Amino acid sequence: MQSATAFSLGLCHGSFNAGCIESEREALLQFKLGLKDPSNRLSSWDRDADCCEWPGVICDNLTSHVLELHLRSLSQDEYYDEYWERSTFREFKILNFSRAGFGGMIPHQLGNLSNLQYLNLEGDGYYYHEIYVENLDWLSSLSSLEFLDLSLVNLSKALDWLDAMNKLPLW
Helix, strand or coil, rough: CCCCCCCCCCCCCCCCCCCCCHHHHHHHHHHCECCCCCCCCCCCCCCCCHHHHHHCCEEECCCEEEEEECCCCCCCHHCCCHHHHHHCCCCCEEEEEECCCCEEEEEEHHHHCCCCCEEEEECCCCHCEEEEECCCCCHHCCCCCCCCCCCCCCCCEEEEEEHHHHHCCCC
């Protein structure tokens, strides 16, 4: 009779997380400073907590890099400040800011997120939260992009929008 030995490396989703990368925790805390949070939804975002456990933050279970940020449907009082123009997370795969109440220009620095697969910048339709772009050249840097939603984003200043869309990868 033969016996068999099975080994489990625990590589399935959700099985292991080494904890947040310190530089990414600090960047998220700086990002939080640019948010108004009157409902205190992000109160668990503090220095002593693992940022991979924070609401809206999803990390890679093996590398602990922040991969996804979900902050959709913020109220009108919780809009985002200018910080996202300076913030880059090269490991991000999903960025979901749909109907988040942001206003202003979409920063070209989003083109630095070369691993991004899902980008939802859908506006909320309120004129005082108007989201716009002046050009979309940065889209061509998103070589991994599989989903893009620019609904209710003002493209009138982006004279290159058709050319930029044609440069997106075909799925």
